[in-house]
Structure formats: structure tokens, C-alpha cells
Amino acid sequence: MPAYIILFIIGLIFLVKGADYLVDGSASLAKRLGMPTLIIGLTIVAFGTSMPEFIVNVFSAINGDTNIALGNILGSNIANISLILGLVAIIKPIHLPRSTVWKEIPFSLLAASILFLASADRLISKLELSALTRGDGLICLLMFAVFIHYIFEAIKKKGTQLETKKIEIKKYKPGVIALMIIGGMILLYFGGQWTVNGAVKIARALGLSTFLVSATIIALGTSLPELVTAIVAIRKKSADLAIGNTIGSNIFNIFLILGITAAIKPIFVPQRLVFDMLFLIGITFLFFIFMFIGKKSILERWQGVIFIFLYIFYLYYIIKRG
Numbered sequence: 001m002p003a004y005i006i007l008f009i010i011g012l013i014f015l016v017k018g019a020d021y022l023v024d025g026s027a028s029l030a031k032r033l034g035m036p037t038l039i040i041g042l043t044i045v046a047f048g049t050s051m052p053e054f055i056v057n058v059f060s061a062i063n064g065d066t067n068i069a070l071g072n073i074l075g076s077n078i079a080n081i082s083l084i085l086g087l088v089a090i091i092k093p094i095h096l097p098r099s100t101v102w103k104e105i106p107f108s109l110l111a112a113s114i115l116f117l118a119s120a121d122r123l124i125s126k127l128e129l130s131a132l133t134r135g136d137g138l139i140c141l142l143m144f145a146v147f148i149h150y151i152f153e154a155i156k157k158k159g160t161q162l163e164t165k166k167i168e169i170k171k172y173k174p175g176v177i178a179l180m181i182i183g184g185m186i187l188l189y190f191g192g193q194w195t196v197n198g199a200v201k202i203a204r205a206l207g208l209s210t211f212l213v214s215a216t217i218i219a220l221g222t223s224l225p226e227l228v229t230a231i232v233a234i235r236k237k238s239a240d241l242a243i244g245n246t247i248g249s250n251i252f253n254i255f256l257i258l259g260i261t262a263a264i265k266p267i268f269v270p271q272r273l274v275f276d277m278l279f280l281i282g283i284t285f286l287f288f289i290f291m292f293i294g295k296k297s298i299l300e301r302w303q304g305v306i307f308i309f310l311y312i313f314y315l316y317y318i319i320k321r322g
Contacts, residue, residue, distance in 0.1 A: 008198025014191025023048030025180030055192035075219025082311035089304025137262030144255035
């Protein structure tokens with residue numbers, strides 16, 4: 001096996017484990033400093049599951065390969081809804097809170113729609129090239145600030161009701177916390193470098209686009225935290241938390257991670273990626289519609305099966321497209 005494939009695999013492992021250590025260490029530190037558990041869960045832990053995508057995108061932007069940045073986010077978001085939520089629903093049907101149905105899912109749909117509109121310059125403005133500019137990146141970051149404001153307003157209104165779903169956070173010794181945070185950062189740094197460099201070399205060796213490699217292999221690898229969180233949530237009989245984490249991750253990915261990536265360096269968007277963006281909008285909208293078909297506000301097993309088939313179709317399409 002070529003060395004770059006081995007480094008690529010190790011890089012993905014480092015990304016996932018590095019995010020785990022950094023999140024656990026940071027959450028424990030915040031707990032020691034007296035930050036409420038709920039706030040930690042909605043900020044540090046929520047951002048932590050998107051950390052692998054963030055690191056991959058920063059390195060791809062620095063290296064000038066924005067195809068990896070787009071493939072990573074689009075592939076991860078599509079996998080989060082069609083693959084992860086599909087699997088979760090098949091394992092156990094999920095009842096969604098009213099706020100998730102009417103606020104979080106529409107906000108996720110808004111994020112996907114803004115991404116499409118911001119990068120559809122050839123379709124809308126008849127320009128020669130489509131791109132996510134630094135201005136688009138700043139708009140995404142502004143929308144992310146709106147989302148964070150919504151989260152904290154929801155906390156103020158619901159307060160004690162939300163505390164019943166808080167995340168258990170361990171208190172580690174200061175020395176252990178320091179090792180976890182520093183070690184997590186080191187793993188993320190090398191993991192990001194090796195993953196991005198490996199993806200480029202794999203694409204060249206196989207004659208594939210870096211978008212395809214990032215939308216499949218990297219996207220699945222960086223979506224592992226969301227998948228693990230979802231499975232753990234089901235085991236703890238808090239399946240709705242799996243939904244919240246996955247939807248929140250999709251919003252983070254577009255508004256925060258792509259926003260920062262575009263702010264670092266404009267992202268040129270190939271015309272053929274219009275399909276991927278419309279597919280993401282389509283499955284997000286379908287998720288919303290599912291909440292009113294059959295049992296209200298419940299993602300049922302048969303709906304999960306449809307999501308899995310849609311994900312298989314998407315993989316088939318982009319692999320065939322090359």
C-alpha cells in the first residue's frame with residue numbers, strides 16, 4: 001500500500017481522535033470554570049463534531065484546493081441527513097421537538113439555500129465563473145451569529161426544561177486537561193495536513209477529481225463524530241439529541257466553516273456542483289416534509305430507508321460523474 005494512502009488513513013483517524021480530545025478537554029475546563037453544562041453542550045461540543053471538517057477546509061484553502069473544501073462540506077452535510085439520520089431512523093423511529101421541526105430544520109434549509117444562491121453566479125448574474133467570495137463568507141458568518149443568538153434566546157426561554165437533556169461532562173485534573181487540549185490540537189494539525197495531502201495524491205493516482213475524493217472518503221471520515229454521537233444518543237434513549245446534533249452540524253458546516261474558508265480564500269464553484277447543492281436542498285426539504293407525513297413530527301423507519309437509498313443514489317451519481 002502506498003505511503004500516502006497510509007498517511008491519509010492515519011490523518012482521518014487523527015482528525016476524529018483529535019477532535020474528541022480537544023472537545024473533552026475544553027468541555028472539562030469550561031466545567032471547572034463554572035460554565036453551565038447546557039451552554040457547553042450547545043457550543044463546545046456542537047462545534048467539536050464539526051472540527052474535522054473545519055481543519056480539512058482550512059488546510060485545503062491554504063493549499064489552494066477549494067474543491068476539497070466544497071466536497072468536504074457538501075459530502076458531509078448530505079451524509080449527515082441521508083446516511084446518518086437514515087440509519088438512526090431505521091434503528092429507532094425518532095420523535096422531534098416542535099422547535100426542531102419549525103426552527104432548526106428550516107434554518108438548515110436556509111443555510112443550504114444561501115450556499116446555493118451565493119455560489120450560483122453563472123446562473124443568476126450570468127458571470128463567467130461562480131465563486132463564494134470573501135463577502136459571501138462574511139454573510140455566512142453573520143448568519144452563524146444569528147443562529148448562535150437564537151440558541152441562547154432558546155436557552156433563556158426554556159431554561160430548566162432544556163437542563164433535562166444536558167450532556168454529561170467529566171471533570172479531569174488540570175494536567176490531564178492540558179494534555180488533552182494540546183494533544184488534540186497536535187492530532188488535528190497533522191491529521192488535517194495528511195488528510196488533505198493524501199486526498200490530492202489519491203485523486204491524481206486514480207485520475208479522479210479532488211471533489212469526488214473529499215465528498216466521499218473524507219466526508220464519511222469527518223462525519224464519524226456525528227455518527228458516533230447519534231448512536232450514543234440512541235443508546236441513552238435521547239434519539240432527538242442525535243437529530244439536533246446532526247442538524248446543528250449542517251448549519252455549523254455551511255455558515256461557520258465555509259464562511260471562514262471563503263473569508264480566508266474565495267472558493268471557485270464548478271458549474272457541475274449545482275446538482276450537489278440542489279440535492280442537499282432537496283433532501284433537507286424532504287426531511288421537513290416527512291414531519292407531516294404519517295406520524296406527525298416522527299422520522300419513521302420507512303423514511304429512513306428512503307434516505308439511505310437517496311444517499312446510495314448520490315454516491316452512484318458523483319462516482320459516475322467522476
